[in-house]
Amino acid sequence: xxxxxxxxxxxxxxxxxxxxxxxxxxxxxxxxxxxxxxxxxxxxxxxxxxxxxxxxxxxxxxxxxxxxxxxxxxxxxxxxxxxxxxxxxxxxxxxxxxxxxxxxxxxxxxxxxxxxxxxxxxxxxxxxxxxxxxxxxxxxxxxxxxxxxxxxxxxxxxxxxxxxxxxxxxxxxxxxxxxxxxxxxxxxxxxxxxxxxxxxxxxxxxxxxxxxxxxxxxxxxxxxxxxxxxxxxxxxxxxxxxxxxxxxxxxxxxxxxxxxxxxxxxxxxxxxxxxxxxxxxxxxxxxxxxxxxxxxxxxxxxxxxxxxxxxxxxxxxxxxxxxxxxxxxxxxxxxxxxxxxxxxxxxxxxxxxxxxxxxxxxxxxxxxxxxxxxxxxxxxxxxxxxxxxxxxxxxxxxxxxxxxxxxxxxxx
Numbered sequence: 001x002x003x004x005x006x007x008x009x010x011x012x013x014x015x016x017x018x019x020x021x022x023x024x025x026x027x028x029x030x031x032x033x034x035x036x037x038x039x040x041x042x043x044x045x046x047x048x049x050x051x052x053x054x055x056x057x058x059x060x061x062x063x064x065x066x067x068x069x070x071x072x073x074x075x076x077x078x079x080x081x082x083x084x085x086x087x088x089x090x091x092x093x094x095x096x097x098x099x100x101x102x103x104x105x106x107x108x109x110x111x112x113x114x115x116x117x118x119x120x121x122x123x124x125x126x127x128x129x130x131x132x133x134x135x136x137x138x139x140x141x142x143x144x145x146x147x148x149x150x151x152x153x154x155x156x157x158x159x160x161x162x163x164x165x166x167x168x169x170x171x172x173x174x175x176x177x178x179x180x181x182x183x184x185x186x187x188x189x190x191x192x193x194x195x196x197x198x199x200x201x202x203x204x205x206x207x208x209x210x211x212x213x214x215x216x217x218x219x220x221x222x223x224x225x226x227x228x229x230x231x232x233x234x235x236x237x238x239x240x241x242x243x244x245x246x247x248x249x250x251x252x253x254x255x256x257x258x259x260x261x262x263x264x265x266x267x268x269x270x271x272x273x274x275x276x277x278x279x280x281x282x283x284x285x286x287x288x289x290x291x292x293x294x295x296x297x298x299x300x301x302x303x304x305x306x307x308x309x310x311x312x313x314x315x316x317x318x319x320x321x322x323x324x325x326x327x328x329x330x331x332x333x334x335x336x337x338x339x340x341x342x343x344x345x346x347x348x349x350x351x352x353x354x355x356x357x358x359x360x361x362x363x364x365x366x367x368x369x370x371x372x373x374x375x376x377x378x379x380x381x382x383x384x385x386x387x388x389x390x391x392x393x394x395x396x397x398x399x400x401x402x403x404x405x406x407x408x409x410x411x412x
Contacts, residue, residue, distance in 0.1 A: 002028045005045050006381065006408055007038045008053035010393030014359040014372035014379070018351055018393040024057060024373055024381065030409050031378045051408070053383045056393040058354070059373050060119030060380030060411055062141075062361025063334045064293045065213070065272050065322025068123055068130035072097045072105035073327035079301040083219040084232040086302045088240075090327055106130045109332060110137045116333040117382040119370055119411040120362065122270060122293065122322060124186060124213060135181060138411065142365050144186035144213040144270075147193055147201060150243065155197045159185065163204055182366075187214040190258055191225055191233055202263045211268050211366050213293075217255040217281070218273035219303050226255055256281035265290050270364055272322065275299045275307040282308070282315040291364035292317050294356070296340045298324035309345050313352075320361035334361070339401045350394035370411065380411035 004026050011019040013035070023041040025034040025048070034041055042050065076093045079086055110133040113121065120141040123130055131143055145162060149155025162185055185201045187193045193201075198214075205212040217223065224231035229250035238245050251258050256277060259265050265288035272293045277285070285292065294307045312319055321337040323329045330336070338353040358379075362371025370379040382405045388396050 003033060003045060003048050004028075004409075005041065005048045005050045006053055006057055006383075007042065007050055008055065008057040008383070009388045010056040010396060011035070011373055012056060012058045012351075012354050012358070012393045012397055013374070014059045014355060015374065016372075020388075020393070026381070026409050029378070030380070030411060032373060032375055034375060035373050053385070053408070054387070055383055055385035056388065056396050057373070057381050057383055057408065058117065058393075058397055058405075059358050059371055059377075060382065061117050061334050061357050062120045062320065062365065062367075062371050063113065063118050063322055063332060064122040064270065064320040064361040064364050065295055065324060066121050066123050066332065067125070067325035067327075068106050068109050068121075068134070069102065069125055069127050070094070070325035070327045071109035072101045073325070074105070077327045079328060080304055082221065082232065083302055084221055084236045086328070088236065091240075093327075102129060106133050109326065110134060110139070112332050113137070113139065115405070116331070116335065117380075117405045117407070118332070118334070119380045120365060120367055122213060122361075122365055131181065140180055140367065140370070140411070141182070142211050142213075143181050143183045145183065146186050146188045147197055148188050149197065150192065150194055150237070150241070150248075152194045152196055155194045156200070159197045159200050163200070166204075166208075182210060184210040184212045186212050187264070189215045189218070189222065190255060190262070190264075191222060191237075195262055198262045198264065202266065202269060205268055206266065209268075211270060211364075213270040213272060214259070214264055215273055216259055216264070216271045217277040218275055218299075220276055223255060223276055226251055226253060226258060228252070254281065256284055260284065260288070267291070268366075273299065273307065274312070275303065275305055277308065279308075279311050279315070282311055282317060286315040286317050292319040293322045293361075293364060294319045294337070294341075295322045295324040295329070296337055297330065298328040300340070301328045306341075306344055309341055309348065313348070318360050319356055320364040321356045322361075333401070335397065335401050339398050342398050350392060350398050354394040354397060378411060381408040382406060383408055
């Protein structure tokens, strides 16, 4: 097997400490054969094709939470006033978007993912509009098909119909023996999806060994509604779906307690946002083993707040990163998400923030051959050129988020 060697000033490993003056040996199928100190590997692979990278090598990024079908709304939905005003404006802007605009915007968004160095996504969708573009681009990951509905009969009928079609979708999007795009139903939120549908979705995913996803503890209005049955969310449901507040049923429990009761706190359920989660709740999440995905720039844009990263680290949660949609984030670059956290949490080591954009996301999506520079992995590799100076590889990558990235090896 022909091998190529990439000798770099620094390597972001993803699941471990950065390497300085390191090398990666890659087979012609994109699989990593060895990684380690440059002097040792160059001696072992004398005569191999060597590319000297004056800068850093990074494994392909993992964007664990996207909404690509909203890409036509880039810059069209004002933020800063809270979640309910934002989502109401989003719905209004969505109605005005044409299918042609959506299609073109999705194609541009998928190309943007590739330019950023992304190899995998957790795509949350209502229409499945982005699946074809993701497949053509060779991205892997999970398609999470959201289910809405607070009226039990209607939402259970829709859930059953979608579950009956799962195997057909999997066969259409996957190639035997290769990573591809998995498919599962997903819960929108605990206040927009009936509890019985939540249970059915989680149980089906667990029984079939699949990942699913939920937006959870995203904002204070969610907590207010679940715990007290009042505030902006019940009023919005009354106006948007014509469900009078007198007919709404609320659990009078916090989001994490309710999630636990419904079986949502589980290792195969991605908990997205947790921006409003509290310390005791985070301990419960950590104990459950449920993967956590943060979208800090989206939270800043909509609610002007960040997720409690330090409390999460204290609880032992190794979160992944997602960008959310272009209706609430400036780009689809998870490295920019890591930089946003670095700017506001300067004491968090850069290597941890890069892990959030790579290996933690891969683990959240159940993909063990991407997200890290390790033997037998095939993560795809890109380079950021420049002078490291005294910086670690991860710190250099964060400092040069706006620098051009060039692919060395596309994901196998």
